[in-house]
Amino acid sequence: MGEFELIQHYFAAHATARADVELGIGDDCALLNVPAGECLAVSTDTLVSDVHFFADVDPVALGHKALAVNLSDLAAMGAQPRWVSLALTLPNTNEAWLAGFAQGFHALAAQHHVALIGGDTTRGPLSITVSIKGTVPAAQALRRSGAKVGDHIYVSGRLGAAALAVQQRLHHLSIDAAALQLCRHRMEYPQPRCELGLALRDIASSALDLSDGLAGDLMHILRASNVAAEIELTDLPVDPAVRQSVTPEQSLQLALGGGDDYELCFTAPAEQENTIQNLAKTLELPLTRIGSIITGAPEIFWYHHGNSVELHINGWEHFHHGETGKTS
Numbered sequence: 001m002g003e004f005e006l007i008q009h010y011f012a013a014h015a016t017a018r019a020d021v022e023l024g025i026g027d028d029c030a031l032l033n034v035p036a037g038e039c040l041a042v043s044t045d046t047l048v049s050d051v052h053f054f055a056d057v058d059p060v061a062l063g064h065k066a067l068a069v070n071l072s073d074l075a076a077m078g079a080q081p082r083w084v085s086l087a088l089t090l091p092n093t094n095e096a097w098l099a100g101f102a103q104g105f106h107a108l109a110a111q112h113h114v115a116l117i118g119g120d121t122t123r124g125p126l127s128i129t130v131s132i133k134g135t136v137p138a139a140q141a142l143r144r145s146g147a148k149v150g151d152h153i154y155v156s157g158r159l160g161a162a163a164l165a166v167q168q169r170l171h172h173l174s175i176d177a178a179a180l181q182l183c184r185h186r187m188e189y190p191q192p193r194c195e196l197g198l199a200l201r202d203i204a205s206s207a208l209d210l211s212d213g214l215a216g217d218l219m220h221i222l223r224a225s226n227v228a229a230e231i232e233l234t235d236l237p238v239d240p241a242v243r244q245s246v247t248p249e250q251s252l253q254l255a256l257g258g259g260d261d262y263e264l265c266f267t268a269p270a271e272q273e274n275t276i277q278n279l280a281k282t283l284e285l286p287l288t289r290i291g292s293i294i295t296g297a298p299e300i301f302w303y304h305h306g307n308s309v310e311l312h313i314n315g316w317e318h319f320h321h322g323e324t325g326k327t328s
Contacts, residue, residue, distance in 0.1 A: 006093065006121060010102040011086065015116040016109050020082065030117035032083055038135040043073035049126040054169060059097045061188035062128070063104025068190045069211065070132035071112060072262040075197030076209040078142040079134035081112045086119035087129040112194055142197065142266070146206040147225035151267040151293040154276060156196055156285055158239035159214060160251060162187035163258020175245040182241045190262035196287075199279055200266055207266035213257040215313045218265055218300060228296035233304045237288040257313040267293055 012025040022031035034040055047066055049055045067084065074081050086105070090098075109116060114132070165183035167173040175183070193209075200207060206225060210217050214236075222229055238255045246254070268276060273289070280287040294301075302311045 006098065007119075010098050011116055011119070014102060014106045016106070016114060018082065018113065018115040021115050021117060024115065024117045025119075030083070030085070032117065032133070035135055037137060039138045039141065041074055041077050041079035041134045041136050041141070042131065043070055044129065044131040045069050045073070046127060046129040055126065057188065059100030060104040063101040063106075064108050064189055065104075066101075066128045066130050067105050067108045067114070067132075068192045069262060070130045071108070071114070071192035071194055072190070072209040072211070072264075074132055074134040075192050075194045076142060076207050076264055077134075077136060078140055078197045078201040078204075078207070079136040080198065081114045081132065081134045081194055083117045083133040084109065084114050085117055085131045085133075087131075088119070088121045089124040089127045089129075090121065091124065091126055112192070136201075140201040142200060142204055142207040144206055144208055144221045144224035146204075147221050147227050147267040147293050148205055148269070149227060149293055149295045150270055151205050152270055152273065152289050153218070153229060153231070153265070153267050153291040153293065154287050154289050155210070155214065155237055155263055155265050156193055156287055157191075157261070157263040158237050158286065159210070159256075159261050159263065160242040160254035160258055161239040162190065162260035162262075163213075163254040164239075164242050164245060166258070166260065167254070173246060173250070175241075179241040179245045183239075183245075186239070187260060190260070192262060193264045193285070196264055196279075196283060196285060199283070200264075200268075203272050203275055203279070204266040204268045207264055210261040210263045210265055211259055213259040213313070214261075214265060215256040215300065215311075219298060221265070221267065222298035222300070225293075226298065228294050228299045228301065229291055230294055230301045230303060231291035232306070233302060233309070235288060235290045237286055237290075252311070253313060256311070 020033040024030055161183040165187040168175055206221050236255050238251050242251050242254055276287050302309050
């Protein structure tokens with residue numbers, strides 16, 4: 001199957017339709033109608049085999065995750081997902097693999113009503129580049145630079161399970177079969193918090209998604225906002241499968257430095273506490289307060305039952321780690 005037949009068969013024929021796509025797959029460029037008064041939000045991620053995902057991962061899961069990690073970026077900005085382009089570098093034309101990848105990709109695209117509008121295919125070592133586009137009113141976009149002294153810090157969902165699955169796969173930790181199944185699902189099928197991101201437009205003062213570990217990612221907010229933070233470790237929403245499988249110290253490392261959670265970390269004024277807890281009930285999604293923004297140079301102060309403690313946990317940084325297999 002040639003390049004154009006491949007694109008038509010696996011991708012163009014199954015793309016979600018949107019009225020705001022003037023011209024989609026098949027021409028030199030896509031033509032899109034951006035809503036009046038809104039900014040275009042764009043994010044691009046590249047996933048490389050044996051760096052961001054294991055080479056033998058189920059292609060359905062990989063198709064899902066390739067889109068999910070980009071949708072998570074839009075969620076962190078409070079942007080409405082609209083369009084996506086996909087570039088695949090493939091070592092060969094494996095039609096069974098392509099069918100599975102396309103299935104996972106299109107299923108999540110349909111769930112979030114995202115139209116595939118173009119991309120590219122080429123031959124080479126397996127890698128996937130996704131560029132997601134959404135829109136958001138400029139005044140409502142969630143940025144990293146909006147945190148204020150006195151704001152509360154929140155995290156959605158549960159942390160650490162995906163990182164535990166990675167460590168188990170690398171033979172660094174051993175866990176029972178039931179916990180492994182749950183953790184692998186969290187690693188392979190992250191759920192982008194798009195609905196939460198939209199709901200936070202008029203609530204949160206800053207936000208980002210947790211791809212590289214809470215400890216490192218939260219520092220991005222602190223640096224952008226020029227503030228410091230206090231975090232109570234006993235309030236961290238560590239996934240129960242993690243707590244039951246490893247030591248408390250390992251749980252903290254996985255939750256704070258493991259990455260791959262794709263939950264949202266956000267700040268909000270203290271008076272929004274009730275609104276946020278009501279939102280958690282509406283979305284049926286835990287939204288846990290883990291600390292506060294304080295005055296000072298960008299730094300995180302850690303507490304355990306109110307007592308100051310020192311931690312040395314680093315988030316994932318590309319090109320700073322030699323170990324392959326880490327997903328991001």
